[in-house]
Amino acid sequence: MSEHLSKLSDLKATGPSRRDLLRNMAFGAAAAALPIGLANAQAKRGRIDVHHHMMPPFIDLWSARKWSPQQSIEIMDKFGTESTILSVTGLTPSYADLFYDGSERAKAFVRRMNEYGAKLASDNPKRLGFFAALPMPNQDDCLKEIEYAFDTLKADGVTMFTDTGDKWPGDPMFRPVFQELNRRKAVLFFHPSVPKCCRGLIPGTGDTTVEFDFDTTRAIVSLLNNGVLAQMPDIKIIVNHAGAAVPALSGRIKDQVRNEQGKVIPGGPAGALEELRKLYFEVAHATFGPPLAAMMKLAPSTQYLWGTDFPVWPYETTVGPLYDTPMPADVEFALNRGNAARLFPKFA
Numbered sequence: 001m002s003e004h005l006s007k008l009s010d011l012k013a014t015g016p017s018r019r020d021l022l023r024n025m026a027f028g029a030a031a032a033a034l035p036i037g038l039a040n041a042q043a044k045r046g047r048i049d050v051h052h053h054m055m056p057p058f059i060d061l062w063s064a065r066k067w068s069p070q071q072s073i074e075i076m077d078k079f080g081t082e083s084t085i086l087s088v089t090g091l092t093p094s095y096a097d098l099f100y101d102g103s104e105r106a107k108a109f110v111r112r113m114n115e116y117g118a119k120l121a122s123d124n125p126k127r128l129g130f131f132a133a134l135p136m137p138n139q140d141d142c143l144k145e146i147e148y149a150f151d152t153l154k155a156d157g158v159t160m161f162t163d164t165g166d167k168w169p170g171d172p173m174f175r176p177v178f179q180e181l182n183r184r185k186a187v188l189f190f191h192p193s194v195p196k197c198c199r200g201l202i203p204g205t206g207d208t209t210v211e212f213d214f215d216t217t218r219a220i221v222s223l224l225n226n227g228v229l230a231q232m233p234d235i236k237i238i239v240n241h242a243g244a245a246v247p248a249l250s251g252r253i254k255d256q257v258r259n260e261q262g263k264v265i266p267g268g269p270a271g272a273l274e275e276l277r278k279l280y281f282e283v284a285h286a287t288f289g290p291p292l293a294a295m296m297k298l299a300p301s302t303q304y305l306w307g308t309d310f311p312v313w314p315y316e317t318t319v320g321p322l323y324d325t326p327m328p329a330d331v332e333f334a335l336n337r338g339n340a341a342r343l344f345p346k347f348a
């Protein structure tokens, strides 16, 4: 591994500091000096996929997909992905509901999924990791699952859906979970969902076509306006789909921040924009020119992550459009691997 690659992957997981940005700029200059073919090969090497689903056969609906861990390993090998962090998916809104109806059945389901993910990760330590699901909304149940997931199952982070039926994550009722994730400096991956309010709104249009990204945007605004982003700075939050609508709406979001300035969001509107820039953005099925351009205008290259949404979407839907947006080799490397290697040092 070249000097450039090893140093970039050594950056500490402390978010985008000024020092990190300066170092990245320095490495960018080094990468630019490489022959283009070599720089491209290095950029693609060793991708770390943070949006990739496990669909174990013990779920009826998922068994029809005929997914297996081997299928994921094979597609990773084909596209140069070194490591993948698995997580649950709703697949349909009614299945997402399984995770947060507060029932004993839901708790058992979450536990089974987490133990399944942990087994795959321990069987394939260099290739697979997992984000633990949480039995929302009961906070005591979630805190117990967080403890078990991190301390016993060695989870790489947790995942939440962007809504919990009819509540969004900035709601004060979820504060205990966020305080614990902040204490643990945990990675939190938000997966889109379709809230109960907004299912089947447009006849002939699938719920996920626009609602996934709008609900992701609601979730982030909920966290921002309730002060969670400002007050819980040590949680590393990953936003799906290149930030969904957050980058494109970021100007309007910050201009409409209504809080007692300096209390909920230090710095008011300017502070709000800074909070959004500290989020991490994975690019699954969002490597088209417009979403990538919006993401790259909002956030520095320290915040980009590789994701694919496989097997829900073919790998090609993310890989293909990526090359329509030229980017410096160091930025592409940061997106594919460098930033994730900081967040998940075991894969560095």
Ligand SMILES: [Zn+2]
Pocket: 051, 053, 089, 191, 309, 312
């Ligand atoms: Zn997904």
